[in-house]
Amino acid sequence: MDDIDRELESLQDSDDNSDICAKGQKKPRLSLGNPMPSETSRETGFHRSTRVCLEHIREAMLHHRWQEAAEYMAFYPQMLEDLDEGSTPKYKEIIWRLSTEILHHHPNSTLEDYNNIYERMKHAGVKHYLMISLEHVFHLLLHGHIEDAKLQFSACGSWRYGNNVAQYQATKLIQAYRSLLDYVTWCDKKRTHSYTVDQDDSVSREMSNYFRHASANLKEIVKYPGVWDPFILSYVEMLEFYEDYDTALKVLNDYAYDNSFPPNPNAHVYLYQYLKRRDASRKRLAKVLKILHALVPSHELMLEYSSLLLQSEKKTDVQKALGIVLDMLDFACWRNNLDAWKRLKAVIQQLQCTEENWKTLVLDTMSGRKDWWPALHFTSFHASKDSVNPELMEVKASLKKVLCPDTLLKYTAEGGTSKEWTLGGKRKH
Template sequence: MDAFSEELMRSVEDDDQVEASIGCGPEIHLPWLSQHLQNTVSHGHKGINFAQTTSICLNFIQEALLKHQWQRASEFLQHYFQALEDFNSQKRQVALQNIWKLGSAILYHHPKSNVETFNAFADRMKNIGVQNYLKISLQHALYLLHKGMVEEAYRNLNQAESWRYGEMSASQEKIIKLIQAYRGLLDYYTWSKKRTELSKFDMDGFATSAATQDMHSYFRQASVNLHEIIKIPGVWDPFVKSYVEMLEFYGDQDGARQVLTDYAYDNNFPSNPNAHIYLYKFLKKEKAPEDKLISVLKILHQIVPSHKIMLEFHMLLRKSKKEEHQKLGLEVLFAVLDFSGCTENITAWKYLAKYLKQIMMEKHLNWVQEGWSSRKDWWPTFHFSYYLAKKNWKENKILALEKAFTSGILLGKGCKYFMYVSKQGHKVQKKSIKTMKKFVMKHNILDSEEL
């Protein structure tokens, strides 16, 4: 027997011990030495050392996971436990993390797995490696939440928060704050449920001060932890939204606005489109001045120019009396339609066709030329091909008309898209086609060009 076989067979000597380690009960049968692994040994892997053994086993597990072969992955994972015997403490730590990540993924998807099995595995993994106790506890709680077990998840987070082992490292302190934040999120969840219940009681006149006080206690618990986590640079969308909702409910509009403003504009935080969306929606609800709304959406336009709110942004810019805003309104539409996911957005094409007509009538030809110059080499193929003309006309004649009108202005009456649509002469669209052709004949920014 070569070294590879010996290393694997050594782990077979005590089936019950490793079965208990992984926390899998009799519901999941885990045979020990798969034929695939034996075949690898028999094909000339002589003198393989301990590190190579575990590395090969890890590759087999990853391959099985990619193919959704959960039972096969669980078999190989049993063998991978031998990596915990490595003399190198750093390698043991990596192996422990791998076992948790792979094992939890297998148990999450294995058809014979259940919550009890996962709980047993998580509890054993916490005790095997104390350095990973907090991380595993948090991930365990998230698994329980996914299963709808809110109270169990809350208890798990409480236990983790009170856990201490030796001197707390900086990384562990961060995880503790995250655990507290998730506990705050669950407090918010309970607060939200009690608020709904209380609103029903209010309608019937049965609300009590005790019930109101009980709900408020959850607000205090949640707000402390949520307030702490959102001060740390990061992406905290669900925590911020929950905190702001509670502040608004208790009438603290200034506090809610400040939280959203800090979240959107603090340079220490990573760029986050949602932060600007949340602030915009809050200010819109407050009926803030349009200039303030525009300033928020300008940043969102730079980050995600294809976002659906950009159509609202365009309308705000069009209503503005500032010429720079009106010019930006055209660029916003061009930018939206630069993206493949927006090519059939009929609202965007309607807005562009209408705005191009307005701009041409107001003699702002230079705005159109400026926006078109960086797109004239690729938009004709991207939006205005003969194939797309036939497809759009067949599937959505209104879309085809809006695009044809736009193509006629940008490329002239010789554009194949414009020519195809204008020749259809469909009864319902006859008047629209006639109007479109008349306008394009009079206004276009380029000479006619066959595409």
């Protein structure tokens, strides 16, 4: 709808130029809601009719009158006959966006209607050819027309126009999704192969062919900086199936550590999950999660990171684990998570067993939090909410005086006397 609004505003602005008074001053513009643009002497009848038509389309769409919008839309494409070459590309994109949106919501739209619109808009100009084709493919895949989608991809592969950056990037994107479609077909063949009692060599050969087609493009695509998450996962899955573990690890390492790629927490998640499947060492797993912690300290894998640190023989790693869990609990999404609070208690207990000055270490780590942590975790409101989970309340209550020793906290059981739990789990009256 923003495209329609911008188009109407530009047309309205051209109308307002005719309202300039003889003294060179514009008439004051009063807010009159959303009136229909009026006819001006500078506007031809052709432009006036298409402008009013666009206004009616917008109103119909805003009120979900899709049949009415479709009827008006049948006339608006005459804007493509405008001889003003500067505005024609803008009209093409508006017609493309409006048409597909109306068909998406219209109760009687058919696949043939979509195909007609997409084909007409693809051949109305070359600027958006690849992106319209890709959207067309998505629609075909959504409705299960796999073979038709493959034909569209083949047409895109042979299409060439210009040598600008935008077209080059669109071509790479088309190649990536073509490879993803090969991967989907490979998965279907793999599933058929696994359910076959007598292993069919022809199915294995088909799988190998689809793997080669997919990997050839994916190998090149993942060299270009970008966020390629679904393509990386597909490529790695196929490589693992064929036991090419070295290549899979290289792909994931490059994706995670290549500085030319944008920072992407998922890249480190995928590398960690792969290494975990391959039974990598604790030290190597912790190294990957260390970077993930720097990017997303609230990530759910931080529980595993803190667990890996607790398994270390280094005392400093236990202190790091304390900071990791506290960083998680800085975020409201972990506020009522029992696992996070139990992990925090386990870390402090381990510090208590290994460090004489454990209280000082805890307070030093909490130094930047003492002003706002009580309000985040230890109010009477939190006590009321946590009372539905007695185990959570018990763990938090045992930690409140350790974490905030100099603060009067109202985190107590509803209507009860002042009861606290020590780190050992015994109640202190």
